[in-house]
Amino acid sequence: MRTIRVCCGTGCLANGSAKVAAEFERLIAAQDADAKVECTVKRTGCNGFCENGPLVTIIPDQISYYHVKEGDVAEILEKTIANGEPVERLLYKNDKGERVRSQADNPFYVPQMKIALRNIGKITPDNVDDYLATGGYEGLKKALTMTPDEIITELEKSGLRGRGGAGFPTGRKWRTAAGYNVFPKYVACNGDEGDPGAFMDRSVLEGDPHSVLEGMAICALAIGAEEGFLYIRDEYNLAVQNVKAAIAAAEARGIIGDNILGSGKRLKLSVVRGGGAFVCGESTALMASIEGRVGEPRAKYIRSVQRGLWNQPTVLNNVETLANVPYIITHGGDHYASVGTQGSKGTKVFALVGKVKRTGLVEVPMGTTLRHLIFDIGGGIQGNRAFKAVQTGGPSGGCIPASLLDLPVDFDTLTSYGAMMGSGGMIVMDDRSCMVEVARYYIKFLSEESCGKCTPCREGLRHMLKILTDICEGRGRMEDLDTLESLGEMLKDSSLCALGKSAPNPVLTTLKYFRDEYEAHILEHRCPAGVCTKLTSFEIDADACKGCSACKRACPADAISGEVKKPHHIDPAKCIVCGSCREACKFGAIITKGRDAE
Amino acid sequence: MQISMEEIEEVLRSYPREQRYSLAIMQDLQHRFNHIPREGMEALAEYLSCPLSVLYSMATFYKALSLKPKGKHIIKLCDGTACHIRGAGSLIGGITRLLGIQAGETTEDGLFSLELVNCLGSCALAPVMVVDGTYYGKMTMEKLPAVLNSYREEAKAQ
Secondary structure, three states, X not given: OEEEEEXXXXXXXXXXXXXXXXXXXXXXXXXXXXXXXXXXXEEEOOOOOHXXXXXXXXXXXXXXXXXXXXXXXXXXXXXXXXXXXXXXXXXXXXXXXXXXXXHHHOOXXXXXXXXXXXXXXXXXXXXXXXXHHOOOOHHHHHHHOOOHHHHHHHHHHHOOEOOOOOOXXXXXXXXXXXXXXXXXXXXXXXXXXXXXXXXXXXXXXXXOHHHHHHHHHHHHHHHOOOEEEEEEOOOOHHHHHHHHHHHHHHHHOOOOEOOHHHOOOOEEEEEEEOOOOHHHXXXXXXXXXXXXXXXXXXXXXXXXXXXXXXXXXXEEEEHHHHHHHHHHHHHOHHHHHOOEOOOOEOEEEEEEEEOEOOOEEEEEEOOOEHHHHHHXXXXXXXXXXXXXXXXXXXXXXXXXXXXXXXXXXXXXXXXXXOOOOOOOEEEEEEOOOOHHHHXXXXXXXXXXXXXXXXXXXXXXXHHHHHHHHHHHOOOOOOHHHHHHHHHHHHHHHHOOOHHHHHOOHHHHHHHHHOHHHHHHHHHOOOXXXXXXXXXXEEEEOOOOOOOOXXXXXXXXXXXXXXXXXXXXXXXXXXXXXXXXXXXXXXXXXXXXXXXXXX | OOOOHHHHHHHHHOOOOXXXXXXXXXXXXXXXXOOOOHHHHHHHHHHHOOOHHHHHHHHXXXXXXOOOOOOOEEXXXXXXXXXXXXXXXXXXXXXXXXXXXXXXXXXXXXXXXEEEEOOOOOHHHOOOEEEOOEEEOOOOOOOHHHHHHHHHHHHHHO
16 A cells, blocks of 8 residues: 655645646546556645645655646656556656655755654644544643643743744743733734744745644643644645634544534634734734734833733744644654754754755754854855855845854754844855845845834834945945945844844844955945846956856847847847846856946 | 625625634635725624724735736736846736736726735746636746637637
8 A cells, every 4th residue: 555645835836746646546537447556646735845836745655756748647656556666767866866766865955953843744734634644743742641730830940942933932831821810811822923934934834734723722731721723824725724624624624623522621722814914923913913902012111911901811833833842842842952962952943945955844953063064964056156145034134154054953053143043044155145235125125024013113114224225335435334234233132022122133244244245335335146136247257158048038128139049139228237147158158247337 | 796795695604603714714705805895894794793993994804805806818927036147027018018007907998917926836837827727837928828818718708
């Protein structure tokens, strides 16, 4: 009996995995009833290696195929399912160019250690039986035999800290909430994953929703809550769908609902769809949004763990945090704490994206170095170009230069360098990424997402954006850099919520580590990376150009002329400086230059 | 689009009369009518016994909600960081050139609306464009015209 696991996460679905799964089912159904091999097709959650999707894994052979198309299905059935032989061309090619059969030999997966993502890619997300078969809801069963104090003590022993970015000790949060003798209490899950470049929460909600429900149920037992909410981003359709299905299935089985596993305890869970506002990832704004109000944060003289939803004690935990909870209760806090560093225990899921060869979701022990993540797991920089920076922690994080690549990644180390681990987005940039433009990008993002309630954030960001835009467009002055720094410090000190307080990080870190790029924009009137269009012009090096016409085909503005096998030419009047030619050229013949002031 | 009060009532009545459902109701209205019609806002204010101004502040705060009608096809171009550094910026310019609209606008024929979104969580496929829920990963300027034309052709055929 073989199982065919077809990855149906958002990434693989975008690459057509639904058709692949349907084709497997069609061909299997069409086989003779007395066919010698029985097999089932399973639609699983995200395997994390989305760029190479659709992914298909054959169990028990542990053969993993990548980039599978409908047309490959018949061959897989014939060779692998009937005879146990791999289809060579669909196997992953490692760095040495050898084909590898299973995930256990794939350099992307080998260094990983999966706790939060333990079931994803193996189970059908909304199928309770699948989840139960992996030991699911064992943590909840065990928690029902424990006192609230014992549950919380186990969490404290594990050293688990909030995975949403702030890193607050989960056990301490639960203990505080449990201490209030005020009812009702609420448990809430923060699935408003807004940091661009991070998608671990989407993956967990889509691929293993029951683990989050189980984590919430354990929390509810520990603090004495009977109602809970999952606040999920509006953009995450599949996640909303799978979580709703999982809640319905768990209620139908009596796992949650009016009588949790026959214990007489209750927990009613419901999904609230986000409205598409980044600031709603902030705890008090999120709660305002659940209550049906505008998602503006409030000053936290009184923490939401004391007065949260409808002014009642509320525990809000991140998706990944909650997915760790059942594992901790099942295996014990000490076991979990044996992984990681002194101050940061367990594993962390990172979204490794940007200009890196192997992009995707990776889960590694805390304390793994940036170099290991980017160069071993990620395979290095696309096109073997030069590494310039890695941006961690989303808009609140910073840009870390090559000289700091050996830093271990945990809650505390990156923070001491002005960046932060944050929710785990890790965006790799090469020499064609302009750090000034990246800083401008984040400030633009945040000024649009600022709710406008407090003045420092609303006005400060607007002013910083104006200065950064001026620099990117060739109107910068050296004294602007000092103004940026003082505005940044002002925002840190005086903003109402973490959005404003951490907003200057991308600017302050790029000013600290990449000041030369700012200076090149201002003093030399050029963008070293060739990104800022007003400070860049492209020319073709006639000696390097082979006349292949790749640039001419790629140019959206018809600015390139030239005969085949003869050097081409860019018409500067038509050129829109989009960089398509530079990406298309295989010979490095496109030269990036500055531009005279207009 | 014809807006019938029956349809609006139907959406409202599927939720209890509590403020906490205001966002969900508005999202349903948005989904049904491609925007929240004035009649819907007024009916909701009455249904929840809450001032229209409160609902108006929500409708203008949340990006998922819109008081103006949107195009038949909604193009969501991701400008999250991963997509941004892999060239989303030039795709925005490309769409603007091809359709003559900026982000947040709708084409005159009402066929397309362009929205910039801040990360769809599909960073591994960057740059990503989504049209009405269909994902187009690793978009390029070269692929752009064909994708947009396929929706135009479909509209013509109807």
